Amino acid sequence: GENVEQHPSTLSVQEGDSAVIKCTYSDSASNYFPWYKQELGKGPQLIIDIRSNVGEKKDQRIAVTLNKTAKHFSLHITETQPEDSAVYFCAAPRDSWGKLQFGAGTQVVVTP
Amino acid sequence: SQTIHQWPATLVQPVGSPLSLECTVEGTSNPNLYWYRQAAGRGLQLLFYSIGIDQISSEVPQNLSASRPQDRQFILSSKKLLLSDSGFYLCAWTVNPNTEAFFGQGTRLTVV
Numbered sequence: 389g390e391n392v393e394q395h396p397s398t399l400s401v402q403e404g405d406s407a408v409i410k411c412t413y414s415d416s417a418s419n420y421f422p423w424y425k426q427e428l429g430k431g432p433q434l435i436i437d438i439r440s441n442v443g444e445k446k447d448q449r450i451a452v453t454l455n456k457t458a459k460h461f462s463l464h465i466t467e468t469q470p471e472d473s474a475v476y477f478c479a480a481p482r483d484s485w486g487k488l489q490f491g492a493g494t495q496v497v498v499t500p
Numbered sequence: 501s502q503t504i505h506q507w508p509a510t511l512v513q514p515v516g517s518p519l520s521l522e523c524t525v526e527g528t529s530n531p532n533l534y535w536y537r538q539a540a541g542r543g544l545q546l547l548f549y550s551i552g553i554d555q556i557s558s559e560v561p562q563n564l565s566a567s568r569p570q571d572r573q574f575i576l577s578s579k580k581l582l583l584s585d586s587g588f589y590l591c592a593w594t595v596n597p598n599t600e601a602f603f604g605q606g607t608r609l610t611v612v
Contacts, residue, residue, distance in 0.1 A: 481597070
């Protein structure tokens, strides 16, 4: 089955700086890689996803890159703001039924 | 638009008592439904998955069960709670595999 590893577990950045979170996966057949943001006491919410037919996708201050050869993908947040503080999860499909294997999460703290 | 409702938001139950958490989805038909558990604010663990009424697969054998009596209703149950059942329970749905998963707001369960 799919194994997803996520680093770092915590990330503290100054407001305005960039944040990068990296994930690796084990199943070379995986073709869908979402990123979720979870604020305290709430359910996770999708912020961006990428499919295996592209290497990069960007949405305003958020971007995701995918390296299928190395089997890793990364989340990039530029010009961080205090409201970016949250736990971020990467994920990859465990099977063709849409079940996701989540990374352990990264606690991002943006300090003013 | 589609929405997902999950209740209650918080629950404190004594060891050995029964449990029933309910999740309903509005605005879509035949969703794929999921129950996840999250411990200590990290690491989403998939508990149950359903592709249709009365079609449920269990991911982790434990003290819990799930049922789907209606197309857009998913229920998580236990006959006798254990201390180890404490956690943050999240319901989610997708339209198709490898598409966005929409999460409910979660239920914080504390077993005392």
